[in-house]
Amino acid sequence: MILADxxxxxxxxFGDDATDxxxxxxxxxxxxxxxxxxxxxxxxxxxxxxxxxxxxLAAAGVHPHDAADATDADLDALEALAGDExxxxxxxxxxxxxxxxSPRDVQRRVxxxxxxxxxxxxxxxxxxxxxxxxxxxxxxxDWARGAAPSGDRxxxxxxxxxxxxxxxxxxxxxxxMISVHTSVTHPKATxxxxxxxxxxxxxxxxxxxAPYGAPQRYRGTRNEPxxxxxxxxxxxxxxxxxxxxxxxxxxxNAMRLLGIAVAARGM
Ligand SMILES: [Zn+2]
Numbered sequence: 001m002i003l004a005d006x007x008x009x010x011x012x013x014f015g016d017d018a019t020d021x022x023x024x025x026x027x028x029x030x031x032x033x034x035x036x037x038x039x040x041x042x043x044x045x046x047x048x049x050x051x052x053x054x055x056x057l058a059a060a061g062v063h064p065h066d067a068a069d070a071t072d073a074d075l076d077a078l079e080a081l082a083g084d085e086x087x088x089x090x091x092x093x094x095x096x097x098x099x100x101x102s103p104r105d106v107q108r109r110v111x112x113x114x115x116x117x118x119x120x121x122x123x124x125x126x127x128x129x130x131x132x133x134x135x136x137x138x139x140x141x142d143w144a145r146g147a148a149p150s151g152d153r154x155x156x157x158x159x160x161x162x163x164x165x166x167x168x169x170x171x172x173x174x175x176x177m178i179s180v181h182t183s184v185t186h187p188k189a190t191x192x193x194x195x196x197x198x199x200x201x202x203x204x205x206x207x208x209x210a211p212y213g214a215p216q217r218y219r220g221t222r223n224e225p226x227x228x229x230x231x232x233x234x235x236x237x238x239x240x241x242x243x244x245x246x247x248x249x250x251x252x253n254a255m256r257l258l259g260i261a262v263a264a265r266g267m
């Protein structure tokens with residue numbers, strides 16, 4: 001059994017412990033980890049960390065919280081970075097109308113620009129959408145029609161999915177994968193639990209968003225990629241199937257998302 005954590009910030013949120021956290025992930029059979037940048041400098045750090053740690057891949061992007069600080073020069077530099085063959089995904093990008101740390105029109109403009117980037121470099125996007133699905137869904141429906149990631153990769157992933165099962169299916173119809181976060185283990189996470197039960201395993205990936213949001217077993221502590229196993233276990237329980245089945249399917253999906261070729265699987 002091997003696992004993949006399709007969303008974390010290991011290069012930034014772990015300080016001196018980052019290399020050890022990457023090792024603990026490997027020891028826990030988390031074979032692939034995607035670490036995502038939230039602005040230009042952070043994306044460069046994500047790439048540097050990925051380049052020096054086995055099994056860690058990088059994503060480059062401007063998070064909606066950071067959108068107000070992104071200059072045109074930053075967005076140009078990020079497009080160049082996104083084209084680097086060592087960058088797997090364009091992200092973390094999106095809209096956050098819950099915290100509104102950047103003005104909404106700026107969030108929208110920065111997202112649009114990066115969706116264009118993803119289309120040009122033919123890579124999937126990692127989407128953050130919080131209290132923003134009414135705007136996000138039609139926008140992505142429009143964009144996804146023209147998106148053509150290379151190979152058999154999905155157009156993107158809905159990170160830390162926060163909608164219901166019906167909305168999840170609509171994003172799946174657009175070609176997105178749905179990411180189930182380790183918070184699926186929280187007793188009150190009933191909507192996410194229903195999503196985890198209802199959508200096909202073939203459209204699901206798992207994530208920790210570490211260092212944020214620890215699973216129930218480790219609540220109150222820092223989350224880390226090794227804990228993605230908690231999400232796999234919870235999904236298996238919810239679906240009444242084996243943990244291996246969940247691990248196999250979600251890891252295969254993650255490899256498609258990340259563009260990891262069969263020859264490089266090392267399984
Ligand atoms: Zn994130």
